[in-house]
Each structure stands twice: as structure tokens, then as C-alpha cells.
Amino acid sequence: MNKKTKIILSAVVYLFMLAVVADNSFADNLADKYVYSLFNENFNGATQEAGTVYDNIKYNVWNGGGNSRPAVDIVADSTAKEGNKYYSCSISSTTNGWSGFCYTFVTGSSNVETRRDISAFSTLEFYIRPKTGDVSNIQVGVTDSADRTVSLSSLGVNNSSHTWQKCTINLTGLPSVNLINIKNTFLFITSNLTATFDLDSIVLKRSSSGSFDAALKNISDSSSTTKITWDETVLGSSWTAANQYIELSLDKFESDTWKIKIYTNNGSASKNGLVAVTDETKIIPMCWRISKNTLPNSDGDTLQIAQSGAPNYALYDKGKSATDPSYYPWFYMVDFAEHESGDYDVAWSYKGFHAAKDENYWGMMDMSKEGIYPKVYLGADFTNALGGLTYRANVKLELFNE
Amino acid sequence: MKKILSLLLLFGCIVLMSNSVFAATEFTAEVSFTSGGEVSFDAVLKKRADNTSATAITWDAGDISIGSSSVEWKAATVYAVLTSTITKASGKVYLYQNNKSTSTAVKYQATTPRYETTNQIYSGLVKGNSGGGDGNYAPMTFMVSTVTVATPDINPVTSEYGKRYFIDQDNSNFVKDGYCTVVDSQGYINAVDGSGNVQHLAKQTTGYMYFGAGFQNIIAGTSYGTNNIKFEIVTE
Numbered sequence: 062m063n064k065k066t067k068i069i070l071s072a073v074v075y076l077f078m079l080a081v082v083a084d085n086s087f088a089d090n091l092a093d094k095y096v097y098s099l100f101n102e103n104f105n106g107a108t109q110e111a112g113t114v115y116d117n118i119k120y121n122v123w124n125g126g127g128n129s130r131p132a133v134d135i136v137a138d139s140t141a142k143e144g145n146k147y148y149s150c151s152i153s154s155t156t157n158g159w160s161g162f163c164y165t166f167v168t169g170s171s172n173v174e175t176r177r178d179i180s181a182f183s184t185l186e187f188y189i190r191p192k193t194g195d196v197s198n199i200q201v202g203v204t205d206s207a208d209r210t211v212s213l214s215s216l217g218v219n220n221s222s223h224t225w226q227k228c229t230i231n232l233t234g235l236p237s238v239n240l241i242n243i244k245n246t247f248l249f250i251t252s253n254l255t256a257t258f259d260l261d262s263i264v265l266k267r268s269s270s271g272s273f274d275a276a277l278k279n280i281s282d283s284s285s286t287t288k289i290t291w292d293e294t295v296l297g298s299s300w301t302a303a304n305q306y307i308e309l310s311l312d313k314f315e316s317d318t319w320k321i322k323i324y325t326n327n328g329s330a331s332k333n334g335l336v337a338v339t340d341e342t343k344i345i346p347m348c349w350r351i352s353k354n355t356l357p358n359s360d361g362d363t364l365q366i367a368q369s370g371a372p373n374y375a376l377y378d379k380g381k382s383a384t385d386p387s388y389y390p391w392f393y394m395v396d397f398a399e400h401e402s403g404d405y406d407v408a409w410s411y412k413g414f415h416a417a418k419d420e421n422y423w424g425m426m427d428m429s430k431e432g433i434y435p436k437v438y439l440g441a442d443f444t445n446a447l448g449g450l451t452y453r454a455n456v457k458l459e460l461f462n463e
Numbered sequence: 464m465k466k467i468l469s470l471l472l473l474f475g476c477i478v479l480m481s482n483s484v485f486a487a488t489e490f491t492a493e494v495s496f497t498s499g500g501e502v503s504f505d506a507v508l509k510k511r512a513d514n515t516s517a518t519a520i521t522w523d524a525g526d527i528s529i530g531s532s533s534v535e536w537k538a539a540t541v542y543a544v545l546t547s548t549i550t551k552a553s554g555k556v557y558l559y560q561n562n563k564s565t566s567t568a569v570k571y572q573a574t575t576p577r578y579e580t581t582n583q584i585y586s587g588l589v590k591g592n593s594g595g596g597d598g599n600y601a602p603m604t605f606m607v608s609t610v611t612v613a614t615p616d617i618n619p620v621t622s623e624y625g626k627r628y629f630i631d632q633d634n635s636n637f638v639k640d641g642y643c644t645v646v647d648s649q650g651y652i653n654a655v656d657g658s659g660n661v662q663h664l665a666k667q668t669t670g671y672m673y674f675g676a677g678f679q680n681i682i683a684g685t686s687y688g689t690n691n692i693k694f695e696i697v698t699e
Binding site for chain 2: 272273274275277287288289290291293295296297303307313315316319326335337339340343345347439441443445446447448449450451452453454455456457458459460461462
């Protein structure tokens, strides 16, 4: 046992646990996911909710020697690398003694530390933004029977650059590591160092690619279905939500600037809605919104749609606000042929789900228990719809890197 | 040459990498309105002078020059207030004449057409008791507006846009198409081009129809009229 391991084991006595009991009912994301989130607001895994960590994993922070315990706070602001939250870390250590933090695997509700097999994962990836002090010698890695770490400097971190920098640890390349017997992951340890820095988008990733899925479900009972529909009674009605929603499932992390766009794929820019089958000049405008959970929800979000007046004609939630608000969660549908250059057709991206127009993206860390499966709802304005016609649209969702 | 090709290939790769699609899913959205929709239409005549009700489309005789050898286009003193609701794709309203009709008074009945090139034309105002024929018609026009017009310009020659000729169901080139359609599910029709493409006015329930006629070589003591102007409401 090397010196470092000894110190950490002794530190267990002083362990300060932020975690509460893991939820047994929670999915085993470690076994199921290609991308396992440790601190990422868009992927499932050990996602956190106010310091509580699920999926049979707990978050630990400790201090070694006579040093102060590292401060690891969740901060929300627009400078986050991913989503809108990040870890703001502060270490104040003037003597030797290993302080740090990590995620420790536990066994269900017993909260007993255990070992897990993470050999399916090939890399541990995260972003760091150095602020003060020299972070070069901070060690990062995992613990099996001992700590298996590498320094930030070996990962290419430029301490003098106070910008987000990506670190990728090749797990199999960690010295003497046994990935089928891991106790701690994202082990982050320091000694005799005073520094501040930020961390974000901490994930384990498999070498093989995962998937992006979109499942169509009926609003009435969440059963699966194959077509987006409205009742015939909507003829002549203004904006009305469809009877279905699309549930998104993302387990594929190929790019740090990924986006999921939604648009009609009807073949021309003007066909950005439901197109009459027998007369393609007749088009019903469509709209969409995305929510982190099903609608209507306890936040008062509804599926009632209204349009504001001139000059914006923006679409808002009439059930939540009877009059024109400043919050517009519904977006007009665009067609692929329009080649939208902004983000008006972006439903979900690395910044979070597109909660409202004007760059309102929200991360979904608070969905840790339920899982991160945002829902896309669709609407259409049938004011000028005509009897005797069938209207149809191809609605496409696409994961891509811009 | 080799260098240039390499540069082009590199550029191609950069473009490809900058916008990579990883996965996509497509759904069909569909809604069918098989039985719904409404077609309703009404037309009410009113006097331009005071907006009171009228029962016939008339012209002011004092406004028409006697013996003029050139065509004088004159607006009728009466206009029609149209009211329509068409929410059915097949719904529309045709407007045309039936001057050969024997179901009304014979005074303005046309039995003989006039000729425009080789087409036999029966539309317009018919000289009383003439039975039609060349020189015995005054062609009629109409225009539709979304607002009332105090002095409608119905001259189709000097101000062609938006002015449309009446046609008769017995004209040899008569077809029920855009040329005789007043309103459809997209609203009132303002103009029809030479290819039959229609241009609609801003969609609204109410439209205002103004009438005109081209008078030429009018002799004192004669009258012109038409027995049968028909709005045909198409629902299927």
C-alpha cells in the first residue's frame, strides 16, 4: 500500500458524507448507459439533486492532515460548460495531507461501500477551469484496491489559461488499475495546495457509441403509438396541442456541442407545418415545445397555446399566463429546407432543454430520480383548416454536431 | 494541380466535420377533416348613394353619352354586399350569367351571340328586344373589394387589375373555373391572370362587389338589361 492510499484510508474516519441513502428503485445506469453522468445535466447516471446522489453511488469530500475540507459547491450561471450549473471548488491546504472528493459506489439503501465493475467504460472525461493557484499537480482517477490517478498536467491542463479545458482519462491506461473492482470514481485529490477551479460535465463513457431515441406516446395514457394526431373536432380552432408527445432518450455523447433539432421534413421552406395531401399550397402552421417532464405539470405548465400580438406574435402557455407574458415556451416549426441558422429549431442541446425562446436553456439535474427523458409536444393552428382535407407532416428529430 | 486538389479535399472534409448528423428519427403527423367544414354565402344589393337597399343593379342613364362611338365604362349605382363563410376545401361561389334563359322576361333574353374572334359570347347587358347579336351588347365587369369604394373604377381597359368580365354559361369558352369564381376557401378573388391563376384579397367574411358596363353607340329610348345573374354556391 503506498503512502497516498494509507492517508486516504485514515481519512475515512473523518469522512464527511453529503450523500443520503441511494434509491433502490432507481435504474442501474452504470450497467445500462453508454454515457454515465457523474456531473452532467443532460445525461443519466449519478445525477445530483441538491447534493443528493442516486443510482447506488454517493458523493464524498474529505480533508487530510490539518487542512480545511475542500469546498465543492454547485453554482448556476451562464458560464457553465454544460447545462447551467458547475462545481465551484476551493482547496486551502498549507501542509501535507491529502484532501479531496470522489464518488463512491454503495449497495442500495444499506449505503455500504461496495465495488463495481466499470470495465465497460473506456474514458473518464471532464472539464476544468483553473482560477487561482496551480492545479497542475492535482491527481485525478479512480480507486480499486488503491488510488489510480494521473496529474492534471499530464492531461494537458494549462494552468495559466482560465478557460474551460477538456480532460480525458483513458481508464485502462491508469497504472495497475482493475476496472472490475472500483470503489471510487472521479477521485480528485490534492496535498499542500491552495487553489480555486471549476469542474463540469464529468462523465464515464464507453468506447462504443450509444443511442439517441425518440419514442412517440399518447398523452392520455403514455402508451406507445406511431402517428402524431389531432381530433377532427379541432377544425377551425386556433392553436391546439396534438394528442401525442415525443419522449427523448439520449445516451450518445459524440461531441461537446451536440444539439437535437426538430423540424418538418416536408421538402420546402414554405411547407413548415401540416400540408394538405391533395393541395400542397394549403398549410397549417405547427409549433412545438419541450419540457423536462410530462405536461401539464405541477409547475403550472399546460398544453394550452396562445399567440401574442404584434409585432412578435410569439406563442405562450395560455394555461400558465392568461395574458401575454415574457416567457414563450412554444416555438414555430420550421422546415429543414429553411436551413435555420439560429437556434429556433433546437429542442435540446448540451446547454439543456430549450425551455423558451431567446436562449432559455435549462439543465435537468433535478430530474435525477425520474431520469432525464425530456418530452416534446406539438401544436398546430387550425383556424384556416378546411373540411374535406387531410393534412400531413414529416416531423424529424436529429442529433448532430454543429 | 496536385496541390490544388489537396486543398479542395481538405476543405471538403472540414465542411463535413462541422455539421455531423449522429442519429435521426422521423414521425408522421396527420389530421383528417373528412366531414367538417361550412359553405355559406349571401349577397345583398345596396345603393351606392345612401347604402339603402336595392332590388336591381342599375345605371344612371344621365351618366351615359348618347351616340358615343367609343366605349364608355360606367359604374352601376348599386353594389352588392357579399357575406361568405367557406371552411370546406371544395367550397366556392361562381358568378355567371344566363342570358339565354327562357325562365324570365324575354325583353333582355339573348338568342344570338356576339363574336369575340371565334368565340360566341352571350354575356353582358343585352339591348332590349334585340335578342342579342353583334352591336347589341354592353359588356359587364365587376370588382370585389374588402372595403367600400365611393367611386369605383370599373374600367377594365385603362385600369385592368382587379376588374373582371362577366361571363355567360352559354359562352362557347365557358368553364366553371377561376375565371367565374368570386370567393373560395382562401377568400375573395381579386384577379385572375391569363393562365387561370387566381389572386386573393385578404381573407375576410365580407366583400363588396361593384359592377360596371361598357356603353357604345347608345341610342336614346333604348334600354339594356340582363335577366339572369347567378351566384352558384358549390359545397362538394
